[in-house]
Structure formats: C-alpha cells, structure tokens
Amino acid sequence: MKAQLQTAVESLIEKLEGWFTTTVEMIPNLLLAILVMIVAYFTAKYVRKFVTKIASKKISQDSISIIIGKVAAIAVVAAGLFLALGILDLGKTLTSLLAGAGVVGLAVGLALQGTLSNTFAGLVLSFKKKIEIGHWVETMGFSGEVIDINLKDFTLKEADNNMVIIPNRTILENPLKNYSLTTKMRVMLECGVGYESDLEKVEQLTKQTIANNFDQVKDPNNVEFYYTEFGGSSINYLCRFWIDAENALEKLKSKSRAIIEIKKAYDKEGINIPFPIRTLQFDSNLSVENADKFQEEFSNN
Template identity: 70%
Template sequence: MKEQFNVAWSNLIEKLQGWFNAIIESLPNFILAILVMIVAYYAARYINKFVTKAVGKKVNQPSISKTIGRISAVVVVLAGLFLCLGILDLGKTLTSLLAGAGVVGLAIGLALQGTLANTFAGVILSFRKKIQVGHWIETSGFEGEVMDINLKDFTLKEADNNMVIIPNKTILENPMKNYSLTQKMRIFLECGVGYESDLELVQKLTKEAMADTFDTVDSSDDVEFYYKEFGGSSINFLCRFWVNGEKAIDRLRATNKAIIALKKTFDANDINIPFPIRTLQFDNKLNINQSINQEEGV
C-alpha cells in the first residue's frame, strides 16, 4: 500500500513538473498574447471613435455612425483574439472557432434575413446624398417629409401630420420622387372656355396673368399655352410655367394662386368658364293605362 502511494505521488509530482515546465516555456508567448489583447482593446476604442467621427461627417444619423464605429471596433478585437490564439499555438482552437462562427453566422443570417436586409439598406440610404432628412419625397404610395433614417426603417411625415414607417428595403427597391433635389417645379394648370370665346385673346390673357402673378415668370413668353380638345361644353387648354419650390405644398400654393388670378382675369374680360349643364325635357305626357295594357298584351 505504501509503495502504491509512493508511485502515485511520484507520478503526480512528475505531472506537475511537466505542467510547470510547459508553463515556463509558454510564458513568453502568454505574456505576448496578453499584450496583443491589450493593444487590440485600446486600438478598438480609438478606431471606434475615429470611424464614428469620420462617418458622422457624411451621415447625419448618429445611430448609423455609432453602429459602424462599433462594428469596426469588434472587427479589431476579433483580429486581436485570433492573433493571440495563433501566438499560443492553439491552431485547432482557432479552426474550431472559425468553423463555429461560420455555422452560427449562417443560422443567424437565415433567421434574420429580413432584419439584416433592412439594416444594410439603412446603411446604404444613409450614405446617399440624394436622400436626406428634411427632403420631401414620394415613394411606395406615400408622400411627405423625411424625418428619420435609421437601421430599421424610414420615417415620413405626411402633409396631414401622420407618420409613415416604411422598411428600408422597400425604399431601396422602389422608385422614389424627390422634390427637394431641384429648386424649381413646373405647374400644370388646366381649364376650359366657352365656344363663343376669342381663343387668341384667351391665350394672351392667360399668359399675361401668369407672368404678372409669379416672380419666377419673367414674361408671357415663358408661359406655355396649348389648346387640348373640343370638350362637351368647353374648349379645354393646358397652361404650364415654372415656380420656385421644393415641396408638394409649394405646388398646391402656386396652383391655388394661379387659379385665383386666372378667374379674376377671365371675369374682368367677360370670358366664360362653362360647366356641364344637363337639361331634362318632359314635353310628352305619359299614358299610364296605355303602357300597362301594352305590357299585358291587351
């Protein structure tokens, strides 16, 4: 019994000595790995601040710039971790981590496919100069002012003060009209005059009225005027001209102003703007008894 105890004790001592020697031999690599992790940690903090500040100069959304900065910091930390495992000669562990990360990443990507699509779409939209907070846009059947662009969705405030939340993926994949990219917009004004009207005079008065009403129209030559058709009760025409504006409300205000000015001009010159009139004629008396007899075949 004593001999067995001595043998076990000797094996234990030998094992501990082997571990101690291994630790002593690996101590320089272990210290180097710790230094690498410390350097990676502080480098990640610096890169996070630097990337956040650099992205913030081009993106007005703090959430986007902070997220990109954090992603950059995580990449630096992971690079330092993999380097440490290589220094410690833990190649198998490194291979296992990479394989596990690949499997986990694939599973997460499949589970969060829609969310990731909106996230990447949000990043892309944030870097687009043609879409900025404050722009007035029309897309996917909605029209309003851009209030927020984040990693999840796109927020519009419509003219009736209602907020519309649209997924970023939908914004990126569908056509969009941005009224704020240009400083001018064209107004289309349609109207009709009576058949008895002097058409040349109507054209002249309409163009002069628009030129006198809007500062952006230098002269009547800048106003386009076209007769379109002989309507049921009027001869219809189209008038086009340019005004300063960046939002849909500017178009409504200009149209409202143009209609008032045109109506005043036509009234002052006795030009009629007709409206459809339906005349019902009852000149024949209906013989009820005769109709009933005809239906019964009498």
C-alpha cells in the same frame, strides 16, 4: 449511513463556505465591473454625439453621420463589456463566447434574413447622395419629408404630419421620386372656358395673369398654353409654367394660387368658366293627342 450523511453535509457546508468566501472576495471586482459598465454607457452617449457632430462636418449625408455615431457608441459599450469581464476574471468565458459566436451568428443570420437585408439596405441608403434626410420624396403612394434613415427602416413625415415607416429593403426595390433633387417644378393647370369666349384673349389673359403673380415666370411667353379639346360644355385648355420649389407642398400652393388669380381675372373680364349642364328639349310634335294615339296602338298590339 449516518456517517455518509454527515460527510455529505460537511462537504456541502464546505462548498457553501467556499462560495461565500469567493463572493465576498469578488465584491470589489463586481462593483468595479458595474462601475465600468455605467461609465461606458454614459461615455458612449457623449461619444455618439461628438462623433456624429465631427462626421457631419466631413460628410454631407446626415444619415451616414448618424450611423457612424451609433457604431462608435457600440464600440465604446463593447470595450466596456470586455473590460468588465476581464475585471471579473471571466476571460475563459469571454473566449468561449467568441468561439460560439460564429455558430450562433450563422443560426441567427438564417432566422433573421429579412432583418439583415433591411440592415444592409439601410447602409446602402445612407451612402446614397440622391436620398438624404430633409428631402421630399414620393414612393409606393406615400409622399413626405425624409425624417430618418436607420439600419431598420425609412421614415417619412407626410404633409398631414403623419409618420410613415417603410422597411429599407422596400425602398431599394421600388421606384422613388425625389422632389428635392431639383429646384424647379412644373405646375400644370387644366380649365375650360365657354364657347362664346374670345380664345385668343383668354390665352393672352391667362399668360399675363400667371406672369404677374409668379416672380419666377416674369415673361408671359414663358407660360405654355394649349387648347386641348371641345368639351361637352366648354373649350378646355392646358396651362403649364415653372416655379422654384423643392417639394410637392410648394407646388400645390402655387397651383392653388394660380387658380384663384385666374378666376379673379376671368370674372373681371366677363369670361365664363362653364360647368356641365343638360338641356331638355321637348319637340313641338309631341302632344297629348299623339301620346294617347300611341298608347292606343301599343295596347292593341
């Protein structure tokens, strides 16, 4: 028993000594492998910037240039990893990893169906010329400037400076309004004037006011003006005109400016913009005696 124990201890010591010797011998290779990975990491950062810059000169979509830069960086890191494994003489390990990648990839693909669908949707969005970084879009109740299109999500910056992150798949599956695809937008303004107003004068004054304050209009005849209804307290109209704008914020500013200038013009000409009022009329036949008589008849019944 004592001899067997001594043999086991000697065998263990021999193995530990072998491992120690191997570790000491591998230290230079290990340090070199770590150095290779560090160099690959920093090289990947510069490669990403360089490739993105070169791609942006050839491709108009910024999102595609960014993705190409990221792919180039990943390729550099992967090359560094393979080189480091080769230095450590882990070629067989690398082969085993590649052999098992197919099975693992299938399992991961089934588990990450949503993530993969967003990835492919991100690729599709990146190659869409009608959706680019810097465009002002509206989708699913959110409106803002496209800040980023990556392989996971779609980022909007709203007018109030809040960021909205939307999955790529959702963008592809839902309608999207892109304000930046055209350089013109139509401003629609609804208002009402009093029943005592000269309607022809109101129309002429409104058109002239819009033409005087918007260089894009110039001619009053380019302003559309339609009376729409006899309202409860005013005669209502719809005024429409085109402006040079590429986002909803410019359109909103133009509408605000038009309201201010029209109000000034109406005040100067004495044109009334009425607000809803209620008139209470008491018939002369209603008197205290009639009220008492009605109350007496009601009590008898």
